[in-house]
Amino acid sequence: MSKTKVITISNQKGGVGKTTTVANLAYALTQMGNDVLCIDFDSQASLTNYLNVGLEDDKSYFGVYEMMLLSLRKVTRSEYPELAAYNALIETEEGFAKLCEVCIHRPTYLAREVQTIDGKRRVVDVEREFGFDLLPSHLFLADYSLELSRSASSRGGAGALRLYYVVQRIINWHEYDYILIDTNPSLEIMTMNAICAATDGVLVPTNLDLLSTRGVGNLVNKIGEIQELLLHMPEPIIHMGVIGILLNLYSERRKVDTTIQSNLNTFYPFRILQQTIPESVDAKRAVLGGLIYSQVHKKAAAQYLAVAEELEATLALMKQEGQKIQYLESASDLKIADPGE
Ligand SMILES: Nc1ncnc2c1ncn2[C@@H]1O[C@H](COP(=O)(O)OP(=O)(O)OP(=O)(O)O)[C@@H](O)[C@H]1O
Numbered sequence: 572m573s574k575t576k577v578i579t580i581s582n583q584k585g586g587v588g589k590t591t592t593v594a595n596l597a598y599a600l601t602q603m604g605n606d607v608l609c610i611d612f613d614s615q616a617s618l619t620n621y622l623n624v625g626l627e628d629d630k631s632y633f634g635v636y637e638m639m640l641l642s643l644r645k646v647t648r649s650e651y652p653e654l655a656a657y658n659a660l661i662e663t664e665e666g667f668a669k670l671c672e673v674c675i676h677r678p679t680y681l682a683r684e685v686q687t688i689d690g691k692r693r694v695v696d697v698e699r700e701f702g703f704d705l706l707p708s709h710l711f712l713a714d715y716s717l718e719l720s721r722s723a724s725s726r727g728g729a730g731a732l733r734l735y736y737v738v739q740r741i742i743n744w745h746e747y748d749y750i751l752i753d754t755n756p757s758l759e760i761m762t763m764n765a766i767c768a769a770t771d772g773v774l775v776p777t778n779l780d781l782l783s784t785r786g787v788g789n790l791v792n793k794i795g796e797i798q799e800l801l802l803h804m805p806e807p808i809i810h811m812g813v814i815g816i817l818l819n820l821y822s823e824r825r826k827v828d829t830t831i832q833s834n835l836n837t838f839y840p841f842r843i844l845q846q847t848i849p850e851s852v853d854a855k856r857a858v859l860g861g862l863i864y865s866q867v868h869k870k871a872a873a874q875y876l877a878v879a880e881e882l883e884a885t886l887a888l889m890k891q892e893g894q895k896i897q898y899l900e901s902a903s904d905l906k907i908a909d910p911g912e
Pocket residue numbers: 584585586587588589590591592613615617754755756819820848849850851852854855858
């Protein structure tokens with residue numbers, strides 16, 4: 572069995588911090604000595620751009636779209652000339668390795684450093700690696716979504732496992748410690764693919780408002796259904812379900828936040844991560860400078876390290892005890908009391 576842990580970060584609600592979580596968690600896991608790959612499975616390509624890839628020209632690079640498309644079918648020369656040359660590669664493991672080499676990138680940032688040049692001390696920009704790999708996205712991925720929807724309806728839902736098979740081939744090519752998958756804010760076929768591919772579980776970031784947390788209830792139920800379906804396939808896939816709910820933009824001074832936190836703790840005991848992420852203007856400021864939030868904010872770095880450690884501990888416990896997540900039957904009835912503020 573492979574050592575690679577595959578985790579998807581998902582919430583159908585927009586702007587709750589999915590992309591920020593993927594980038595910062597990847598950075599934290601890398602700091603802890605792990606070999607990490609991030610997959611941007613959102614056609615908005617926010618993670619790709621966050622990591623400074625594709626900022627100038629989103630057609631200049633291959634990424635997850637190309638890998639997924641070639642895995643689905645042959646590409647004609649008139650449709651995508653640069654990609655058609657790779658049609659045969661997907662068939663063999665050596666060919667797939669070559670495809671990985673062109674599709675998987677090593678993102679970088681510009682670090683300001685003081686250097687002595689011609690006897691004078693100068694501040695210069697030096698290109699540095701974040702330390703993890705990225706399978707980037709671009710707008711084309713939206714076309715793939717359409718194509719998958721069609722193929723899924725004609726093949727009884729098999730379209731939801733497309734990313735799973737691609738991820739398994741990537742692991743066969745290179746045994747990363749972690750693969751983290753970013754998703755778009757929806758529950759359509761692309762997100763289903765990302766959820767199915769994440770056999771080691773789904774991390775759900777959420778904001779602390781009533782609608783967001785109700786959305787969490789629906790998502791948890793949906794993932795529970797997927798977990799059951801995968802287990803009952805002809806070749807069963809064991810899936811860990813929801814491994815954590817991360818409270819983002821949290822303030823312990825806001826009563827509504829602490830009330831919702833304690834309600835969520837009642838509904839999903841052991842699933843709400845102890846570590847929360849407070850709101851900080853540095854989260855946005857860092858992106859403007861082409862940096863990850865944890866690089867510019869020491870507290871954020873410590874918070875995301877704590878998130879990574881909690882997830883590692885949960886995964887270790889599950890492995891040790893063969894523990895399958897127990898979903899509360901009442902999750903669909905998730906009601907959160909009005910904190911009365
Ligand atoms: N802890 C935080 N404090 C302040 N701002 C934050 C924090 N986390 C995320 N943000 C900001 O909130 C916005 C949305 O975050 P992000 O893009 O990560 O959400 P998302 O769930 O991936 O959105 P989408 O659903 O569109 O993909 C971004 O501008 C981001 O910089």
